[in-house]
Amino acid sequence: MEVRLTREMEKNRSVLAKAGGGSAMPELGGFYESMSKSAAKAGLPPDEGSRSYRPQEELTEEQIQMFEKGNQDMLQHYNSTLDKVRTAEKSLLEIAELQTLLVGNLATQSAHIEQLVxxxxxxTQDVGGGNKQLKKAAQRPSAARYTFFASAGLCAFLILWDLVI
Structure with missing residues (x-):
């Protein structure tokens, strides 16, 4: 995904560089010269193409400066918007990386939980089996049990005999 975004950014940069002629904004004079060249390409005679539209002659210096300032303001606005887009793109890439990390961690935790279950x-099965064995052992008569009760009875008899005598 990151490679795709990088390629898309490079494509946009190359298209912008081609359209802008390698600079951020073409000069106004270059723009007007390209207009007269496009008129010549359209099949108009050179006199008609240049006579039909010559904004340098019709516009005052103040108007030209106003257009240049407007162009600069627009350029600054688009540059700030581009910076915001780049910041958003970085944030999205970081979110994508974190999401990938989270998915990996959740998969690991899921595997551990399944193992714990x-x-x-x-x-539970082992404890159940152990309880059954204890019940069977408690029900069986054993020599140790008889020995314990016999020795406890003998001790009680000796204590009582000692008290009486």
Whole structure:
């Protein structure tokens, strides 16, 4: 995705560079000269093309300066807008990277959670089996149990005998 955005930016830069003639804004004189050249290309005789529209002769210095100032203001506005777009683009790229990182972390956590669930099910089965074995062991008569009760009874008998005598 980043490569695609980089290519798109390069394409836009090259188109802007071609359209602007390598500079940010063409001079007004160059613009008017290109107008007379386009009139010549349109098939008009050179006299008619140059006579039909000569804004340098019709406009005063103040009007030309006003147009130049307007062009500069427009250029500044578009440059500031371009800066805002670049900032937004950087933010979007950063958001995309963070989203990719988040997706990776969530996938890892999901795998760990699934492993924990499987482990808890195994532990539950093991504990259940252990409880069953304890119940069986408690129900079976054992020699250790009889030995304990016999020794406890003997001790109680000896204590009582000692108190009586």
């Amino acid at each position: 499987a482990d808890s099910e195994n532990i």
